Amino acid sequence: MQKQQEAIIAGYLKKINEVIADIDGAKKQIDQLSLLRIGLFLSEILFFVLLLRSADDSLRTLIQFFLILPVIAFGIVVRRQSRLDRKIDYKKQLLWVYQNEWNILHGIANGYDHGKAFESEQHPYTSDLDIFGASSLFALTNRCSTKTGNMLLAKNFAEKSSRDRILLRQEAIKEITHKIAETYSFRANLHGYDPDKIEQIKMQLKSQLGEQLSFVQGSFMRFYVKLVPYIGVAVMLAALLVNSGFWKILALLVVVHIGWNVLLGQKINKVFYSFGGSSNLLNGYASAILWAENQNWKSSYTKSLLDSKNLVSKEIKALTKIIENFDARLNIIVGGVLNALLLWDLKCCINLDIWYKSSSKDVIVALDHLGDFEELISLATTAYNQPDWVFPVITDQFEFAAIHIGHPLIHEQVRVNNDFRVEVKPTVDIVTGSNMAGKSTFLRTLGINMVLAYAGAPVCARNMQLSVFSINTYMRIKDSLNESTSTFKAELNRLKMILDHVVKDKDTFVLIDEMLRGTNSRDKYLGSKVFIQKLIAEKTPALFATHDLQLADLITGHPEAVRNFHFDIQITGGEMRFDYLVKNGPCKTFNAAILLQEIGLKLDY
Incomplete structure (x- = not known):
């Protein structure tokens, strides 16, 4: 068994080195893209100077065409760089997960919570048996990033169970132990985020969001917000092609839209600040749920945790897209233009209301069940790290x-x-x-x-x-x-x-x-x-x-x-x-x- 555990430690070390190499490679690509961005910016300046100096109409037309190319390329490079940044963030969390397992097997304290909040001298046994707190059973086994996962693990250590339930859980933990190599990405997607933020989102979905969005449920508002992009385009085309007087109509629309946003600003802010800036967190949680959905589970205990007929990961991705659009208001200029022309905040609130009515219940259940998977993975990881232990x-x-x-x-x-x-x-x-x-x-x-x-x-x-x-x-x-x-x-x-x-x-x-x-x-x-x-x-x-x-x-x-x-x-x-x-x-x-x-x-x- 000693050789078996040495092989496990060596496996973690290999993964650590692989992830470090991936991070270094991604950083080099970002550096290269940064240089490319500078080159594209300089080429745009060059084309602009050539345009100013050109007297030939045909040459000017060609230069104008070339002026567009650096802009398009710049946008592609920025998107690529953004994806690499997200990849590095994920890889850093994955590195932390592997490094933490290596640490635990070398007697270094577990980086996850050690459960001190669950300590109680009045409990029938947890204080005497070192179940919670530093150097405890909880500290040894815990691999939970969410509050729900921590609470479930504490509950299963502190409450009496039935034989049938224990046997079902053994089956589930054994199954996950055989899939242990796939669980590290699940944990990496959940680690590094503020656990209070997801609890706030869950609370919003459970009891507050429906009431907060009641102001966008009027049929006229929904119809107008849906129509407003077409109205704006029509008025601008009319101003350009028919009569410049239409610019005054467009200006009037802008004033009305701004006034409407100011009037509803407090209600919009209440919705936004419950979700704003959480797109990365929800993307991570969606990826974790997608992992759970994609597994071919055999255990009935684990299957019961995936009781939605819909792919909840897609529903969370849809929510993430709405929140990313909503975050545009954080840029004063971009948000101001979008709200003045398209009533952007109201559009996001309406989309959020539509999503809420169709998907929120499934998402609430799935977010809670992430804790169940974390708790099972905690014990499965312990089983994997301790090959000489047995299931009783x-x-x-x-x-x-x-x-x-x-x-x-x-x-x-x-x-x-x-x-x-x-x-x-x-x-x-x-x-x-x-x-x-x-x-x-x-x-x-x-x-x-x-x-x-x-x-x-x-x-x-x-x-x-x-x-x-x-x-x-x-x-x-x-x-x-x-x-x-x-x-x-x-x-x-x-x-x-x-x-x-x-x-x-x-x-x-x-x-x-x-x-x-x-x-x-x-x-x-x-x-x-x-x-x-x-x-x-x-x-x-x-x-x-x-x-x-x-x-x-x-x-x-x-x-x-x-x-x-x-x-x-x-x-x-x-x-x-x-x-x-x-x-x-x-x-x-x-x-x-x-x-x-x-x-x-x-x-x-």
């Missing part, structure tokens, strides 16, 4: 069995993997051991892989089978000065939350690390004992990490409901060594005395 078997009977399971946030070179399985019936497994021996990491390893499994993702294990549980944890309990909550009170609140969940949901799986730290040792033991007995009575599976060896004796009274495991240390030449491997039975060796002795304190037993 989700069973419909009580089960949890894992072979060679490790913590996904610990680098492979230092990660220690363990085997673990539950009995046929629920048990409370008491895990004892020394400080730093690996108890807490082991509990988090099981929990975080369960979260991955229930999201439909692969897990950091050689093999894993499990049924669907509601995860509840008790690990990092903090006091709160703002809420005047002591550590002990915070612990009680957490215990109550777990007990409530255990009663409501019989499929709860509990992970507890050192319970009741905020009280004395006797109350801690008695409280832990009665809590374990409650879990046994409710037939709730649990792992209970503790330093209290007395709790291991509970197996005597509950031989079928309690199991003992431990993590130990090996002491060689006065030095401690940890293997971080879980073993059967209670712990016999502890390291507190050794650690205290190192700082000058000796215990007398």
